[in-house]
Amino acid sequence: MESGELDQYRGFTISQIDAVNDTVEFTNGEMLRAGEANGDVSERDIRRIQIRETIKAHLDKEKQLFAQGIKVLSLFFIDEVVKYRDYGQADEKGDYARVFEEEYELLKAEYLSELAIDNEAYRKYLASIDSAKTHNGYFSIDKKTNRLKDPAVGARSVDSDDVDAYDLILKDKERLLSLAEPTRFIFSHSALREGWDNPNVFVMCMLKHSDNTISRRQEVGRGLRLSVDQHGDRMDHPAVVHDINVLTVVASESYKDFVAGLQKEIAETLSSRPRQATEDYFTGKTLATEHGPVEVTAAIAKQIYRYLVKNDYTDDADQIADVYQEAKAAGKLADLPEELKPHAEQVFQLIDSVFSDAQLPKVDDGRKPKTNPLNANFEKKEFQELWARINRKAVYRVEFDSEELIRKCFSALDSQLRVTPLQYTVQVGVQNDGLTDGQLRSGDGFSVTNTTTERGDSIHSLVKYDLVGKVAENAQLTRDTTASILGQITPAVFEQFTRNPEHFISEASRIIAEQKAAMVIERLAYDEVDERYDVDIFTANQTGQDFSRATKQLKNHVYDYAITDSNVERDFVKELDTSSEVVVYAKLPRGFLIPTPVGDYNPDWAISFKAGSVRHIYFVAETKGTMSSMKLREIEKTKIECARKFFDEISKRITADRVKYDVVTDYGKLMDLVGRAA
Template sequence: MQFKFSQYQYQTDAADAVCDVFDGQPLQDGVSYIRDTGIRKPASQVLNPAQDTFDIPELRPVQEMLGHFDADDDTGYRNADLLLDGERLLANIKNVQRRQNLTESPRLYTDPAGAVELDVEMETGTGKTFVYTKTMFELNRRYGWSKFIVVVPSIAIREGVAKSLDMTGDYFYTSGRDGNEGYGKKLHSFIYDSSNLNRLDEFAQSSDIQVMVINMQAFNTSMKENGRSKDARIIFSERDDFGSRRPIDVISATHPIMILDEPQKMGGRATQAGIRLFKPLFTLNYSATHKTKHDLVYALDALDAYNQRLVKRIEVKGFELNNMRGTDGYLYLQDVIVSKNRAPQARIEYKKLSSAGKVVTTSGLFDEGDDVYTASGGLEAYHDGWRIAPDGIVPDGLEPGRTGYVRFMNGETLGKGRIMNDGSEADMRRVQIRETILSHLHKEEHLWARGIKCLSLFFIDEVAKYRRYDDDGEPLNGEYADMFEQEYDRCVHDFVENRLDDGSGYLDWLRTTHGRYVHKGYFSIDKHGHSIDSKVKRGSEDSDDISAYDLILKNKERLLSFDEPTRFIFSHSALREGWDNPNVFQICTLKHSDNEVGKRQEVGRGLRLCVNREGVRQDRNLLSDADFLDVNLLTVIASESYERFAESLQKDIETNLRERPIVINDAFFVKTCVPADKLGPEYAGLGDVSFSKDEARDIVYALTVDRLIDRDGKLTDKYKEERFGKDAVELLPEPSRKKVPAIRLVLDSVVEGTTKVLIGNALKRKVHGNPLNANWQKKEFQELWRRINHKYAYTVSFNDDELVKNAVKAIDERLVVSKLSYTVTRGIQKENASRNELADRTHFHRNDSYTGGLDVDASNGVRYDLLGEIAQAATITRRCAARILKSIRPDRFLMFRDNPEQFIARVGRLIVQEKANMVVDHICYDRIEGGYDSSIFTKGGNNRDEAEGYQASKCVQDWVFPDGRIESDFAKDLDNAAEVAVYAKLPRGFQIPTPVGNYAPDWAVAFRDDSGLKHLFFVAETKGTMDSFELRGIEDSKIACAKRLFNQLDLAGGTRYEQATTYQTLLDEVKALQ
């Protein structure tokens, strides 16, 4: 099978965008120069002096391939000089940017490699190699330039580029110009090889289009002259075997056009310095995610590519473990963090017992001496020695050749990116494999009739999990291979059972397949022919194993054939970059999800549009929109929850979207904030400047009337000449004129392309401190505070026999301990995407979910002090706990084995509830010495987003930060109520002790003296109904205790306590007391 290439408009647009930058440059074909042929060996040293070229055995294959190379001919051909000056180049760039609806460059990039440095942004999977290949042909056709160097960051990309250049040669020769007519030329490409430098002579001597592909590692990681690597020394040194010439001099004499593929992976400034040593005519950068910005002339980002149907739609299957146990001692070292001002810290993921009795996975920063046992809430699995040892946090590289790690007091070490004690990992990997197979079968059946081969790709981090070898070197299945074959045969049986073939032949064919023959592994190979883990150099995510990529690329077309039985592929995650097969429809990563690989990169290997058995691309030229989305669907089987993966993917996409040109309208100014430090000291009195809707409307009106913006909201040339001048200022209302410096700064930022630091700040303004205001001093509040600002102790007594009886009854009737299960949630991209949806994380919508069970041994050998744990959880004696456990039903006691941590927490909670029910009627409060300082209101209130708060008028602080809609509405109603004099949102530190935990009421409200109400001082509670039956009883008991306390106060002429979900409810209660 061979790929059939098609011409798309975006490919032509991208090539034209680059070529049009040089509009005005004359066509100059074959500019010749006298090239340095080096010091020739005496004839006596030439093995065959009768020939025109050196007869060096090592060069014979190259000489035979090139045919016409003449070592005696010192004629070389270089790229013609660029004759356009900077002013003309900038004008051309701006014309291109306006045509492409891109933000205009205010000036040429100030430090280019060559005369100019251009960026082309193209989403992964849209064929940027094809585009810059077409661009090379176009630059040659229009201007005669013929020397190009493609620089790539890795072996994987290098091999892929070389393969692509080879595959597209015939297409561009015959029809690649416009889909019908070709260029009539061949492109001669080769991979730079420091052991075969004589190929550089052909590069310099030929007048044909010459393309050298080179990976940055062929120089060194920094591409610095005289770098430490062997290859770097070769390219920058005079070589006897190269005529005493420096290879870099031979290359640079041609003034090549440099094309950087994925420049963001090449080391920034050091790479730029290295590129300049080639003396390039100019440089082109191609990437989906440019890190360093130059002059952008074309952009096709993820949003454009998806909406234009140039990549597959993405579906996500996410997994979540339910009812986790804390018995395995799970730990995952996410990172070792090094900072200048403190010792290294470790970010560790671990399990924690929540206050509700559930075991959850969380992560946190740990210092030397910190104990995971303490952080976990006392999970027994972390009890013995899981404290970080002295000097036990070791950063990357501190020990030669070793990544960072953490050492614990028990002697265990945990490496960065590694996991230990994950009791459920094998079960979850089996679930992932099963779900991948199920997705594959459903999709394969659908694609079968269309003649489209369906492939699924598994990435693993250890080859041994897929392939092992016995003592004789014979291959054996690893753990994942066994899992796959078992699950495949089971899934196929269930899929075809009781189903008749629909005439397509798919089900009949599927019945003949066996799990053993449908999967294959692609890995690095050692000298014995054994599959091995791909080696990854520090600081890189990809392997540099050429043999592995060669294997992948050689089999690219074969895998698309129905004659090849392989449909499921296992490969090492370090070889990810090598996979760009268009018919990958399922991607499953059988490893812990980490932050080092972005979600876009994780899905990027499957975004290319698929092809049928004839190699025809299944695009919008062939399919309706509905069929396109149905056929080109990539399913990602994630190793984490759907919500977490989908949110991370959307964030990753949104972060890398190109900047669209700013439209200056009311909304633009409303969402803009100018920080005070941007305005300069002479305007310090203004503070941070933002704009109301009315002010924004007035500014836009002034800009429109003074013709400083056009009907599309773009700044006119008049603005660029006059800026926001006197005429525009006079059109503003007087109050808005004081903000003119900020208006000018905002508009200038549009011209300069720096609005990103201002846009959106208005929505993310911070409340820096929230001090007490004048309302605090009002006599009504001071009187209210005097009445409630006390601390209390309580006494209570109850009968142990009654507690045991009630607790046993509650446990027997209501105890539920959950077994470990998993939930699969499926979600999919909406049919069209918008930037706002990505920013709001609403571009994916959930389709469905279902739950399955996992049968796992829960104990893991952890020993529990069951009596002590329950006594502590319920605040009772060990003796009382023993009486309760001895009396419950045997089947309830056996629930301990299903989930020990949950059993302890829930039994403890049920006992506390029964205790709470008994104590309310017997509790008595006594005032003790001490009160609360006013600073309790301002602790921890700094740097919160304004959007989270409500700016109040009657509160003792300017800002109220409510917990949900009920509290937000309540605060607004208090401000608007004529009866209310002043109120406070009580801080969490204001607490009332109860036998079932401390209680923090929500509000303190003082009514006006002239309101006609008898009771003027109230403490109010606005918490909504608790969802959990376990929490509801305890919370009700706390509220009942608080009510009892304040009722005692009211008997002495004090303060009333009421529950209310709205202000009107509170007012009705107050009036009922008249």
């Protein structure tokens, strides 16, 4: 019945469907994976599917970003111009252009029929654009006829003609990024070779056969730019940068093959980051603790190494194994030895500094449905009452004495700044006697005879650094204030700059920023303004989320699912969703930000309790696995303290049922804070 009685499916009887792994097994032993085709599938069919999927991905992204004034562009790579622009046809349209317009009209009608009433602005925008005017091609120009030509024809195709076409695109770049310009889909033959790129390419489609001279990494790189809005401002805010700037690639090969190839190319082109977790690597490194830096001695390095080996967290080549990354992601790492437990966070950061394939950028399978719409809980009176209380914006004021900041900073630098010296390892090896072909192929033709590690004064960087400028930029201070701080630290501490300038700059910036953050809390004040957050922040960026971190479908959440960042949050959601006291709750969108002097802050949860069940029925919560100061960085603690002052300020005008804000480790802690009703 599933086959529709089609002959090509005769003999195929489904035995099992695995929705988790996206596979279908048949009784004849065949297995198909999602994204793979088996049987008589023509090239033309595949290209049509690619074009359709590209348009769908484009419209999904455009629907999210339109309200933020971000123009979405999609780029098609083609191998023959005639497939898009055919001068032998009366309308000069090639196969790809015809297919695009057919599929675009069908999908446009489908999206217009589904768009919600509250998305009227985007509906008008989409309806106003003609399918023939929304795509364009970028190819070489024949100077004699002033018409586009296939750059594959003629020896001069790599010279000035393509450069002239590129200049045309450069001149029109501002217009291309304007929402008033209908062109949103670009078909290109030579964009890679000529270096064409645009920050707002969100979807790429490979309508061409694989070319070994151009890597997947190079192709994907054309879309790895931070987008800009209609004002030309980069979308680089830390809270939303990774939600907005997501590239979708539509390739003709299977998802599995594409990702495997891309990851391999990325790994091959990475710089020489350490790949082996050895005792030698760990020895001499520095652990930053709340009581000051601790150097990793040979004894500590041996404990870390033995811990990894004992738990099979490294393989026979001393490289970090997948089992370590899996245990870390699940929050189930084995306990460290007692001597290392006080420095657990720093030890694991040190282990993570060793490269492993699992740390490569994650590529999600965009074919799976990934929408997380708002549901009826959002409209509940209890949530709207809570939203009305926290939907406030404010500006902050900070007044503090620069001289006091300077004194605290240079004192902290003297006591805390410890820099790991630069070092390098020299290995001497000899070719083995009786060398065989098998040894050469396996890389065993040479043996190391001696290893020497040089550290400290024997290494000097020849790169010139703007020390004051970089620290001032990182700590967000003036150059004068920064120079005063650095000029007063003791010579012995300052001398470390020559041993490892990069580490000196990063550590000095961190220590100064932490001292600044501590002073800020004491002198911070918020002033409420009339502006409010728009409800659009709840609908923006809801498509294409990482559903590998999603909970099961929920009953009291304003979205169908919650995308959690940790096991602590996942357990917290389970309790909230089954609690008889909780009416409705929301994982606050990343666009909900509280300004602080050390960066914008995004609280985790907004919770509305049943009236009469607790003393504080409206609550904003930040979830943390531990309240230990070792786990909370100074900047993070400062943001939390700033949030307390923010909610105190916006609650002053509310006479009844004020919002309470606090940090909780679990649901039990939350109930202690809201208090049972008397």
